[in-house]
Amino acid sequence: GEEGNGHVSSDVSVLAGFETKSVLRDSAREKNIFIHGMLAGQEAVVILEKTPIREDTVSALLEGSRLTLEMRNDIYSTYRAQPPVQLNELKATLVCPATEKHVKKYQRRGTFLLWETGEDYRTVTLPFLLSQSFSLQWVYNILDKKAEADRIVFEDPDPQVGFVLLPDFKWDQKQLDDLYLIAIVHKRDIKSLRDLRGEHLRLLENIRSKGEDAVRQRYDIAPNRLRVFLHYQPSYYHLHVHLTALSYEAPGSTVERAHLLSDVIQNLQADPDYYRDRTLAFPAHADDGLLEKFKEAGRL
Amino acid sequence: GEEGNGHVSSDVSVLAGFETKSVLRDSAREKNIFIHGMLAGQEAVVILEKTPIREDTVSALLEGSRLTLEMRNDIYSTYRAQPPVQLNELKATLVCPATEKHVKKYQRRGTFLLWETGEDYRTVTLPFLLSQSFSLQWVYNILDKKAEADRIVFEDPDPQVGFVLLPDFKWDQKQLDDLYLIAIVHKRDIKSLRDLRGEHLRLLENIRSKGEDAVRQRYDIAPNRLRVFLHYQPSYYHLHVHLTALSYEAPGSTVERAHLLSDVIQNLQADPDYYRDRTLAFPAHADDGLLEKFKEAGRL
Numbered sequence: 001g002e003e004g005n006g007h008v009s010s011d012v013s014v015l016a017g018f019e020t021k022s023v024l025r026d027s028a029r030e031k032n033i034f035i036h037g038m039l040a041g042q043e044a045v046v047i048l049e050k051t052p053i054r055e056d057t058v059s060a061l062l063e064g065s066r067l068t069l070e071m072r073n074d075i076y077s078t079y080r081a082q083p084p085v086q087l088n089e090l091k092a093t094l095v096c097p098a099t100e101k102h103v104k105k106y107q108r109r110g111t112f113l114l115w116e117t118g119e120d121y122r123t124v125t126l127p128f129l130l131s132q133s134f135s136l137q138w139v140y141n142i143l144d145k146k147a148e149a150d151r152i153v154f155e156d157p158d159p160q161v162g163f164v165l166l167p168d169f170k171w172d173q174k175q176l177d178d179l180y181l182i183a184i185v186h187k188r189d190i191k192s193l194r195d196l197r198g199e200h201l202r203l204l205e206n207i208r209s210k211g212e213d214a215v216r217q218r219y220d221i222a223p224n225r226l227r228v229f230l231h232y233q234p235s236y237y238h239l240h241v242h243l244t245a246l247s248y249e250a251p252g253s254t255v256e257r258a259h260l261l262s263d264v265i266q267n268l269q270a271d272p273d274y275y276r277d278r279t280l281a282f283p284a285h286a287d288d289g290l291l292e293k294f295k296e297a298g299r300l
Numbered sequence: 301g302e303e304g305n306g307h308v309s310s311d312v313s314v315l316a317g318f319e320t321k322s323v324l325r326d327s328a329r330e331k332n333i334f335i336h337g338m339l340a341g342q343e344a345v346v347i348l349e350k351t352p353i354r355e356d357t358v359s360a361l362l363e364g365s366r367l368t369l370e371m372r373n374d375i376y377s378t379y380r381a382q383p384p385v386q387l388n389e390l391k392a393t394l395v396c397p398a399t400e401k402h403v404k405k406y407q408r409r410g411t412f413l414l415w416e417t418g419e420d421y422r423t424v425t426l427p428f429l430l431s432q433s434f435s436l437q438w439v440y441n442i443l444d445k446k447a448e449a450d451r452i453v454f455e456d457p458d459p460q461v462g463f464v465l466l467p468d469f470k471w472d473q474k475q476l477d478d479l480y481l482i483a484i485v486h487k488r489d490i491k492s493l494r495d496l497r498g499e500h501l502r503l504l505e506n507i508r509s510k511g512e513d514a515v516r517q518r519y520d521i522a523p524n525r526l527r528v529f530l531h532y533q534p535s536y537y538h539l540h541v542h543l544t545a546l547s548y549e550a551p552g553s554t555v556e557r558a559h560l561l562s563d564v565i566q567n568l569q570a571d572p573d574y575y576r577d578r579t580l581a582f583p584a585h586a587d588d589g590l591l592e593k594f595k596e597a598g599r600l
Binding site for chain 2: 138198
């Protein structure tokens with residue numbers, strides 16, 4: 001259906017027919033839940049997450065909420081509050097049709113730290129990646145402007161050092177506290193941090209300077225208020241860089257998975273083959289095929 | 301007023317008269333906000349927080365929510381959802397009257413990323429540290445068994461490569477999910493990561509192997525379930541190493557502050573003077589003296 005105001009479409013009931021099979025994961029700290037189920041005969045994953053409390057809605061929240069006292073002790077009291085519905089939305093993300101890989105990705109699992117030597121990468125990790133067929137179509141859609149073109153914050157179209165900068169799915173863009181952007185490079189032959197060499201310094205420095213400029217211009221946030229980093233392992237093997245608000249402890253920004261872009265640049269300046277030879281630690285999940293492969297290779 | 305059901309009391313409007321002075325802190329990840337203001341002529345702090353999404357309400361949430369499509373790309377789509385009001389409450393906490401200490405406790409400080417060259421350390425950071433008189437007496441009390449002796453998990457008494465391993469203050473030791481230990485070295489002349497040289501490799505490797513063994517013996521946790529890291533800047537300038545459960549995203553484990561011990565060892569193996577010369581990024585707070593010093597030196 002169409003919304004009354006005409007510029008957004010509304011579909012009141014798209015998730016009403018969702019049949020839950022299992023809860024994959026939930027976080028009381030982050031107020032989200034990941035659910036696996038069926039939608040219109042197809043496998044699907046639905047992610048529900050409460051939205052951040054916006055500073056500019058606080059007065060309306062306090063004035064418009066219906067309160068119920070739960071506890072009072074000395075100067076402290078707690079209440080349950082029912083705020084006006086339009087001030088208290090959820091974010092819903094639908095993956096449909098979802099593959100077994102999506103289900104696995106979201107499932108809560110035991111996590112183990114692996115130490116991957118350059119040799120491990122060539123003999124264990126790379127063959128495993130090549131045997132997988134996680135589609136990068138959605139990345140190419142973005143680079144080709146076939147999807148999300150209206151979300152692009154900045155683009156440098158150069159095929160060698162260019163990139164597209166856009167908001168990450170996880171960010172609802174309602175407040176800057178949890179700013180989360182992704183820079184996706186136009187080059188299609190760099191799988192990850194592991195593939196980076198001295199020759200890619202121009203690309204990385206370009207992302208750093210133009211990405212930071214774009215964030216300053218669009219959001220008025222200085223480079224020293226940003227965390228700019230790469231993941232290893234990444235969740236998809238087309239080179240991309242994460243830019244988040246420094247004060248936001250984004251999932252995946254912990255030291256065992258994140259690598260500051262400024263450190264990556266410094267490492268490649270010191271040694272163009274740093275990431276070919278270096279032992280890289282990364283967290284692997286119990287039901288990842290990769291952890292299995294490391295086990296089989298006697299590297300666990 | 302009284303609720304109709306009789307066993308909870310309701311006060312629809314207790315916060316309606318709250319006058320906001322400032323937002324002390326908010327977390328987009330945790331969906332909360334801390335507000336300082338006045339209530340009925342008294343200083344007050346109000347904390348609003350979204351509630352976790354309960355598994356047993358998911359069906360009702362999916363059936364009862366009004367959805368608006370925000371983005372669609374390939375198999376992914378995102379929506380804004382307005383759920384039934386009784387399924388989407390907030391938690392409100394009121395501190396009233398609040399003292400200045402409450403206000404300070406909840407206040408967030410602006411955080412800026414600094415990039416400290418080896419030269420910056422010698423000309424800005426080190427003189428600043430030496431001008432401060434942070435007492436290390438509490439550290440020496442632990443090393444000398446004058447305090448917390450009963451909390452020690454493991455000790456290697458060797459004066460050159462030895463250390464004391466004990467639970468961090470932040471860990472209540474009630475569950476292993478958030479295990480947090482600290483290894484404090486017996487040597488008293490290493491301020492931080494910045495002072496580490498090739499000659500300290502034996503010390504670091506000793507902490508790694510004996511610390512991991514002790515955690516395995518005492519808590520039955522394997523080394524690949526641990527995050528073992530140093531802070532830069534540390535919160536006190538006597539060398540210590542953090543050991544946390546890998547699955548616990550402990551505060552201070554983000555990439556801009558944490559350095560994996562295994563990476564530190566690898567870096568010193570490659571270059572004994574790595575931490576003398578390397579540019580190290582670290583987060584500094586607006587009301588830290590150190591940030592001021594970097595400003596004065598024109599390094600911000």
